[in-house]
Structure formats: structure tokens, C-alpha cells
Amino acid sequence: MNDMTRVDPRTEVADVKISARKAQVYYGDNHAIRDVDVDINARMVTAFIGPSGCGKSTFLRSLNRMNDTIPGCRVEGTILLDGENIYDRRVDPVQLRAKVGMVFQKPNPFPKSIYDNVAYGPRIHGLTRTKAELDEVVETSLRRAALWAEVKDRLHAPGTGLSGGQQQRLCIARAVATSPEVLLMDEPCSALDPIATAQVEELIDELRAQFSVVIVTHSMQQAARVSQRTAFFHLGNLVEFGATDQIFTNPGDPRTESYITGRIG
Amino acid sequence: MTDATATQTPPRRGGLLELDARTRRRNAAEARFRLYGLIAVGIGMLALVLLLISVLSSGLGAFQQTSLRLDVTLTEKALDKTGSRDPEVMKKVTTITYGKLLEQALAKTIEDKGIVIDGLSKTDIKDMISKDAAARVRDRVLAHPDLIGETVPFTVLANGRIDGYLKGRVTMDSAQRDSNVSPNQLLLADALRADGTLYKAFNWAFITAPDASELRPEAAGLGVAILGSAYMMIVVLCLSLPLGVATSIYLEEFAPKNRITDLIEVNISNLAAVPSIVFGILGLAIFINFAGLPQSAPIVGGLVLTLMTLPTIIISTRAALKAVPPSIRDAALGIGASKMQSIFHHVLPLAMPGILTGTIIGLAQALGETAPLLLIGMVAFVREYPDAPPEGFFDPASALPVQVYNWTQRADPAFVERASGAIIVLLVFLLAMNAVAILLRRRFERRW
Ligand SMILES: Nc1ncnc2c1ncn2[C@@H]1O[C@H](COP(=O)(O)OP(=O)(O)OP(=O)(O)O)[C@@H](O)[C@H]1O
Ligand SMILES: [Mg+2]
Numbered sequence: 001m002n003d004m005t006r007v008d009p010r011t012e013v014a015d016v017k018i019s020a021r022k023a024q025v026y027y028g029d030n031h032a033i034r035d036v037d038v039d040i041n042a043r044m045v046t047a048f049i050g051p052s053g054c055g056k057s058t059f060l061r062s063l064n065r066m067n068d069t070i071p072g073c074r075v076e077g078t079i080l081l082d083g084e085n086i087y088d089r090r091v092d093p094v095q096l097r098a099k100v101g102m103v104f105q106k107p108n109p110f111p112k113s114i115y116d117n118v119a120y121g122p123r124i125h126g127l128t129r130t131k132a133e134l135d136e137v138v139e140t141s142l143r144r145a146a147l148w149a150e151v152k153d154r155l156h157a158p159g160t161g162l163s164g165g166q167q168q169r170l171c172i173a174r175a176v177a178t179s180p181e182v183l184l185m186d187e188p189c190s191a192l193d194p195i196a197t198a199q200v201e202e203l204i205d206e207l208r209a210q211f212s213v214v215i216v217t218h219s220m221q222q223a224a225r226v227s228q229r230t231a232f233f234h235l236g237n238l239v240e241f242g243a244t245d246q247i248f249t250n251p252g253d254p255r256t257e258s259y260i261t262g263r264i265g
Numbered sequence: 266m267t268d269a270t271a272t273q274t275p276p277r278r279g280g281l282l283e284l285d286a287r288t289r290r291r292n293a294a295e296a297r298f299r300l301y302g303l304i305a306v307g308i309g310m311l312a313l314v315l316l317l318i319s320v321l322s323s324g325l326g327a328f329q330q331t332s333l334r335l336d337v338t339l340t341e342k343a344l345d346k347t348g349s350r351d352p353e354v355m356k357k358v359t360t361i362t363y364g365k366l367l368e369q370a371l372a373k374t375i376e377d378k379g380i381v382i383d384g385l386s387k388t389d390i391k392d393m394i395s396k397d398a399a400a401r402v403r404d405r406v407l408a409h410p411d412l413i414g415e416t417v418p419f420t421v422l423a424n425g426r427i428d429g430y431l432k433g434r435v436t437m438d439s440a441q442r443d444s445n446v447s448p449n450q451l452l453l454a455d456a457l458r459a460d461g462t463l464y465k466a467f468n469w470a471f472i473t474a475p476d477a478s479e480l481r482p483e484a485a486g487l488g489v490a491i492l493g494s495a496y497m498m499i500v501v502l503c504l505s506l507p508l509g510v511a512t513s514i515y516l517e518e519f520a521p522k523n524r525i526t527d528l529i530e531v532n533i534s535n536l537a538a539v540p541s542i543v544f545g546i547l548g549l550a551i552f553i554n555f556a557g558l559p560q561s562a563p564i565v566g567g568l569v570l571t572l573m574t575l576p577t578i579i580i581s582t583r584a585a586l587k588a589v590p591p592s593i594r595d596a597a598l599g600i601g602a603s604k605m606q607s608i609f610h611h612v613l614p615l616a617m618p619g620i621l622t623g624t625i626i627g628l629a630q631a632l633g634e635t636a637p638l639l640l641i642g643m644v645a646f647v648r649e650y651p652d653a654p655p656e657g658f659f660d661p662a663s664a665l666p667v668q669v670y671n672w673t674q675r676a677d678p679a680f681v682e683r684a685s686g687a688i689i690v691l692l693v694f695l696l697a698m699n700a701v702a703i704l705l706r707r708r709f710e711r712r713w
Contacts, residue, residue: 066599069591071522098601108592110611120610121600171596178600 017042017182017212018063018100022077025058025067032058035077036238038231040182045204045213047223047244050233051259056216057105059233060184063214064100065093081182098125101180105187105216107167109159109174114151117159117170118142121178137177144206145173146199164191172200176207183207185215189222201226220260224248232256320688327686330468330483331428333394333457337370338416339406350410360399367394367402367421380456385449393450393457395422397477397484423463425483425679427454431465434678471686475648476663476671482679485672487687489647493563493662494632494694496654500567501574501631506624508571509578516579517586518608537576544573545637553641560642561661563651569637574627581623585616618706625702629695635666643667665691 018040025033033055040046040063048056058067065086067073079086086096101121110117118138121127128134138155142148147169151162159170168191175183185204189197204213204226217223223230224244231241232253240247240256251257279285284292341348343362345355368391375390398421405419406412422428426446429435431454440446457463474486520526548569552558558565589612597607613620638644643664651660663671665687672684 064599066595069595069598094598094601094603097598101601102599104592104595104599106592108590108596110593110596111615120597120602124600124602124606124610174596175600180601 015042016040018079018081020059020063020077020079023059023062023079024074024076025055025062026072026074026076027058027070028072032236033062034236036233038238038241040212040214041229042212043208043210044229045208045215045227047227047230048214048216048233049218049220049223049230049259050239052218054233055236056233057186060186060214060216061102063182063184064097064102066097066102068093098178099180100182100184101175101178103168103171103175103183103185103188105190107164107171107191109162109167109170111158111160113156114142114159114162114170115155118173118177121174125178127178141173141177142170144176144203145169146196146203147173165193165196168192169196169200172203176203179210181211183211183213185213187216187218190218197222220248232259234259320685320692323682324685324687324689326432326434326682327471327689328468329432329465330470331423331431331463331465332420333371333423334462334464335367335370335374335419335421336416337366337402337419339366339413341414344406344413345410350413352407352410355407355410358403360403363403363406364391364394364396364399367398367419370419374457374462375453378456378460378462380453382449382452382456385453389447389450389453392424392446393427393453395424395481395483397481398422422483423454424450425481425677426450427463428465428483429679430454431458431463432682434682471683472690475650476646476668477648478646479675479677482675482677482683485680485683487665487668487690489650490663490665490668490687491690492651492657493566493643493647494665496563496651496658496662497567497570497664498628498632499654500564500658501570501628502624504567504571505574505578505627509575509624509627510582510620512575513579513582513586514608514613517583518604518612533576533579536572537580540636541573541634542636542640544569545640547572548637548641559659559661561645561647561663562659563662563664564658565641566638566643566664567658569641570631570634573634573637574631577627577630578620578623581626582616582620585619585623586612588619589615614709617709621702621705621709625698629698632694632698633666633691635664635670638664638667639670644671646671665694 016039018038020036020038023033023036023038024031036059048060050056061067062075063079067075075087081096081100085091110120112120115138118141119134122134122137128137139148142151147166150166151157159167162170168188172185172188189200192200201222204215207213215223215226227244229242230244230247232239232247232255234255240251240253242252247256248260251260343366344358347354368387371393372390401421402419424446426435426440426443427450430440430446430451435443435446435451437448437451440448440451454463470484470486472486472491473488474484475489476486477484516526516529548565552565552568553560593611593615594607597611598604602610643662644667645661645663647661647663649661651657651662669684669687669691672680672687
């Protein structure tokens with residue numbers, strides 16, 4: 001089952017941000033992720049692809065310990081962030097999550113104003129000292145999430161009053177505002193129109209300058225466009241992981257090939 | 266089953282303009298269901314209206330009281346023989362003397378107005394005035410000794426039977442059979458009323474005055490009971506809201522899901538179903554016999570009612586917390602908020618309307634609760650107002666529902682009216698509490 005092909009990254013010197021070895025995730029008795037070894041590089045976009053229910057979200061959530069909140073969920077193996085095991089007993093998941101931000105599959109803005117949604121992270125982490133600084137963070141975050149133009153006149157309207165796609169961009173802005181080192185995005189564009197999608201992809205590309213980004217997507221084109229490295233999951237296994245070009249042009253596993261060409265899913 | 270009939274084109278059903286039998290049946294079922302619903306609502310409303318009518322019709326009278334306007338001559342000879350105006354000496358003069366002065370004042374009024382009623386006796390005249398009146402006049406004179414020697418206008422309560430006559434409770438017929446009132450008194454009442462000496466007015470004393478003895482229904486008021494109930498509600502609110510909310514947050518958000526939590530959960534639900542009188546026995550044993558707190562004190566009542574209210578608040582708070590979508594918690598945690606921050610910044614504000622509703626329902630139940638209070642001695646006859654809090658929490662007091670119970674136990678029909686009046690006051694308080702709940706809910710909901 002575990003015949004996965006590992007391809008070394010091409011040119012860039014691999015500066016590993018997150019490294020998972022033999023990662024296992026269980027939901028009670030359900031073994032949802034088996035023996036996953038993945039290196040997520042700094043200043044790169046890594047895409048997770050795979051059919052529905054294969055465990056992409058599960059693995060993504062284990063990277064910032066969001067699985068801790070699910071009763072019965074267990075993670076085994078090692079996951080290192082900058083060489084430190086994030087499942088170490090001494091690690092405070094709250095501190096971890098400030099470094100590893102997350103955008104969820106379903107948009108979940110707070111039932112507060114748009115401004116407060118974005119300002120919440122900087123506020124609780126004490127990132128800004130003055131109101132003017134906070135205003136600026138809010139504006140740049142909203143601009144980066146391609147939402148500024150639509151909401152600049154109603155920053156104090158409820159965030160829940162936005163359309164689904166706008167809400168998702170608001171959540172992206174909210175995650176960006178805390179300037180995490182790693183940004184995990186679970187299908188951030190599934191509710192967006194092509195224009196907003198292009199804007200978010202642009203944002204992801206821009207974020208790559210400073211952060212590492214992990215994006216789960218069902219769109220092959222998107223994975224090919226934005227990511228440098230791609231991981232293909234199937235039934236809880238990591239089937240193939242390597243440079244995006246390689247995966248899409250010359251997949252090493254027949255399952256990857258049939259998924260990319262649309263035969264399984 | 267119907268594979269055999271599978272064809273390329275589906276069989277054509279009837280047009281859209283005529284309803285087929287199935288649709289018609291479904292519509293009929295829906296119409297029937299709506300009718301049942303309407304009937305149920307109607308029965309509920311009818312019960313409510315009947316209740317209100319009966320309470321209002323028998324209780325509104327308590328808010329009106331019959332009084333007499335009398336010019337009383339406070340003769341020095343009777344009230345302060347030595348002329349010293351020394352309060353200690355003047356205190357020796359009893360209400361009997363003051364009662365005589367009042368009687369004389371009324372007799373003089375009757376004479377002045379030229380009212381003549383055959384066979385009107387001295388007792389008849391004396392009994393027109395409430396037994397409470399002499400005490401009121403005495404209090405006033407002791408407070409202002411300089412009034413002695415003057416003729417002072419006083420407003421004094423009329424006897425409960427005369428009050429009843431003005432409210433239609435006492436009639437000439439019933440007076441014939443009643444040893445406490447004579448038809449002559451009623452005739453006199455008519456005459457005095459005609460010239461304005463006897464009149465009915467709004468009865469503030471009903472809300473402010475303390476309870477009065479069996480023989481003076483006209484003077485009985487709810488002051489002590491309202492204060493006692495208010496004190497108890499303060500105790501209940503201050504204890505059960507923080508305790509209940511803290512318990513619920515812990516159980517809902519932090520507690521590990523295991524046997525012990527389950528056990529606690531089951532026990533809280535059971536506690537909500539325990540008959541209230543059991544809490545009274547518990548309160549008597551623990552707070553009074555063991556902890557040595559005073560009987561009849563609002564603090565004990567408040568503690569007992571807190572025990573009763575806690576499960577209600579915990580259950581509704583937990584339901585409110587559960588109803589907050591988990592995605593909100595994830596959102597907060599996902600940007601690095603701590604569990605505590607996610608709860609206090611996001612979950613609790615969203616749960617607030619539910620928590621407040623539960624709290625107010627709990628408080629309303631506590632406000633109307635009688636049985637446990639009987640056991641901890643709140644039935645006692647209390648005429649002294651409790652002090653201001655916090656000392657007042659330990660002074661004896663009564664409570665609204667207990668006052669209702671007390672008054673219904675008394676023989677004089679005037680107390681039935683008083684009891685219904687007390688129920689109206691209780692209902693007004695409940696309405697006010699619900700209004701507050703609605704207002705608070707609005708305030709919190711406006712924040713989405
Ligand atoms: N909270 C949970 N409790 C129990 N099992 C879960 C839970 N979440 C996911 N699973 C199981 O784990 C497996 C992987 O689910 P996951 O949500 O990670 O899939 P996914 O790859 O993100 O799918 P999709 O593309 O549809 O979002 C599924 O079999 C699912 O049933
Ligand atoms: Mg998913």
C-alpha cells in the first residue's frame with residue numbers, strides 16, 4: 001500500500017518549516033491518516049490534493065493541533081515545526097496556533113463587525129499599539145484578501161451579513177492579520193467566483209515571500225498554478241509527494257495519474 | 266417493482282391547475298393540523314384570561330381603601346396631664362385614650378353635619394374607625410408633641426366592614442347577620458360618604474405597610490413581604506447566576522467527557538425535578554439547625570431558593586452554550602485564541618440570551634415558591650421592616666407568596682381580597698422580570 005515516491009525539490013534549498021514523520025491520526029477506532037511523511041518548506045506553497053474523505057482536512061488540522069478539540073481524536077508519530085515537536089507535552093497549542101494560522105473549509109466569521117473580525121487576532125496577540133496601527137493592519141489584511149474594495153464603506157456591518165465568498169475572504173483576512181508563519185488553508189476558494197479566486201491565488205503567491213502556505217484544493221489547475229510542491233492523498237495514505245510540475249507532468253504512481261486525469265475521485 | 270412499466274417518456278400527470286388526490290389529502294392534513302394548533306393555543310389563552318379575570322376581579326379592590334377625614338382635638342388633659350411634653354411620660358398614654366379622642370371626633374362630625382340615625386349606638390360610632398387608626402394618631406402625636414392642644418385634621422382608616430360595604434362585599438342583608446357590623450353603621454357610612462367625610466382612595470399602604478393582625482384587615486399591607494422577596498431575589502441572583510454559569514461553562518467546555526461528568530449531569534437533571542419542599546427541609550436542617558442562621562431570614566430563604574434555581578440555570582445555560590456553532594470556537598482557536606478567550610469573547614456573548622432567559626425563568630419560579638419558605642419559618646407574623654442590606658438579609662421578613670398563603674388562612678373575607686391583591690402584585694413583578702429578560706435579550710441580540 002505504501003509505495004510512495006519521494007521527489008526532492010528542484011532548485012531552491014529545502015528550508016524545512018514543518019516536517020511530519022510517520023504521522024497517524026485516529027478518530028476513535030477509525031485510522032484516518034496512516035504513516036504520512038511530509039516536509040513543508042518555508043517560503044513555498046504546498047498543495048494537498050486527493051478525493052473527498054481521504055483525510056486532507058484531517059492532516060491539515062493536525063499541523064496546528066486543531067484536532068485537539070475533537071473528542072476521541074489522537075495523533076501519533078512526530079510533527080516538527082522548526083525542529084520542535086508540536087505534540088510535545090510542553091507545547092501550548094495556543095502559542096502554536098498563533099504561528100500556524102488556519103482558514104477553514106466552511107467560512108466561519110465571528111458574529112461581529114467586519115472590522116472586529118479582522119482586528120481580533122492582532123488584539124489578542126497585542127500586535128498593535130495604537131488604533132491607527134490596528135486600522136492599518138485591518139486595511140492591509142482586507143486588501144490582501146481582495147475584500148477591501150467591497151467592504152471599506154461598511155467595516156462596522158456584521159461579518160455574517162456578507163455573501164459566502166466574501167465571508168471566506170474575510171476569514172482569510174482574519175488569518176492573515178495575525179501574520180502567522182505558516183498558513184493552512186482548507187479549500188479557501190471553494191465558494192469563490194473566478195475573479196476572487198484569482199485574487200486569493202495572487203495573495204497566496206504574495207504570502208509565499210514570507211510564510212509557508214499549505215492549501216487543500218479540489219482544483220487541479222489551482223494546485224498547478226499556485227503550489228511548488230504537491231501531496232496526493234488517497235484513503236488516508238500519502239500516495240505521492242513532490243514538486244508540483246513533476247506530479248502533474250510525470251506522476252510516479254498510477255493512482256495519482258488516474259486522479260489527476262479524472263478517473264478516480 | 267415498477268420496472269416493467271419503465272418507458273422512455275414519463276407518463277403524463279394531470280395539469281398544474283387541478284389538484285390531484287394526493288395533494289388534496291396532504292393539504293387537508295395540513296389544514297387539520299393547523300386547526301388543532303389553533304385550538305390548543307385558544308385553550309391556553311382562555312385559561313390565562315379566566316385566571317386573570319378571577320384574580321383581577323377579586324383582587325383589584327385591595328388597591329382601594331376607605332378612609333375617614335376627621336378633625337381630632339388632641340386635648341392636653343387626656344394626652345399629657347403633666348404638660349411636660351416629655352416623650353417618656355406621653356408614651357404611658359395608650360391607644361385606648363387615642364381611640365376615645367377619635368370616637369369623639371367622629372361623633373362631633375356626625376352632630377355638626379346633622380346626621381340623625383335612629384338607634385345609632387356609641388359602639389356603632391366607635392367601630393366605624395379601624396382599630397389601627399388610634400395607633401397611627403398616637404405615633405404622629407409622639408413624633409410631634411407640639412400638636413397637643415390643637416384640633417388637627419387626620420385621615421384614618423375606616424373599619425374593614427365599612428370598606429367592604431363601599432366595595433360591595435358587605436350588604437345590608439349580610440350586616441343583619443354579622444355581629445361585627447350593624448345596618449345602622451352602613452346607613453351612617455352612606456351619610457358620611459355623601460358629604461365626603463368617608464371616601465375611597467388609592468391604597469399606597471397596601472404596597473408599603475407591614476402585615477396587620479387578624480382584626481385589622483384594612484391596615485394589612487405587603488411592605489415587609491415585598492422587601493423580603495426582593496432581598497431573597499438579590500441573594501438568589503447573586504449566588505445562582507455566577508455559580509450556575511461557571512458550572513455550565515466548566516461542564517460544557519472544559520470537563521473531560523467521562524463517567525463522573527455523566528454522573529454529575531444526571532444528578533443536576535434530577536435536582537431540577539426534586540419537589541421544592543424537600544429543599545425546605547434541607548434548608549431547615551443545614552442552614553438553620555446546623556449553620557445556625559436565623560429563622561425567617563431572607564438569607565436562608567435566598568439560599569434555599571438558590572439551590573432550587575441552580576439546576577434550572579445550569580440546564581438552560583448548557584443548552585445555550587451547546588447551541589453556539591462549534592465553527593465559532595474553531596475560528597477563535599484557529600487564530601490563536603485560548604480556550605478561555607474563545608469562550609468569553611465569542612461563545613458566551615452568543616449564549617447570553619439563552620442564559621438570561623433561563624435565569625429569569627429560574628428567578629420567576631423562585632419568586633413564586635412557597636413551600637420551602639414555610640419550612641424555614643417565613644410564615645411568621647412580621648411587622649418590622651428588615652434593615653437595609655446586608656444586615657437586612659438576616660432580619661426576619663416575609664415573602665410575597667407566603668403572605669398570600671397567610672392571608673388565605675385568615676377568617677375575615679377582607680383578607681381574601683388582600684390575598685388576591687397580593688397575587689396581582691406578584692404577577693406584576695413576574696411581568697416586570699419577563700420584560701427585563703426581553704429587553705436584555707434584545708440588547709444582546711443586536712450585537713448579532
Ligand atoms: N470529527 C470527525 N470525527 C470522526 N471522523 C471524522 C471526523 N472528521 C473526519 N472524519 C473522518 O476522517 C476521514 C477524513 O476526513 P477529512 O475531513 O479529513 O476528509 P477530506 O479529505 O478533507 O475530504 P473533503 O475533500 O470532502 O473535505 C473521513 O473518513 C471522515 O469520515
Ligand atoms: Mg476537507
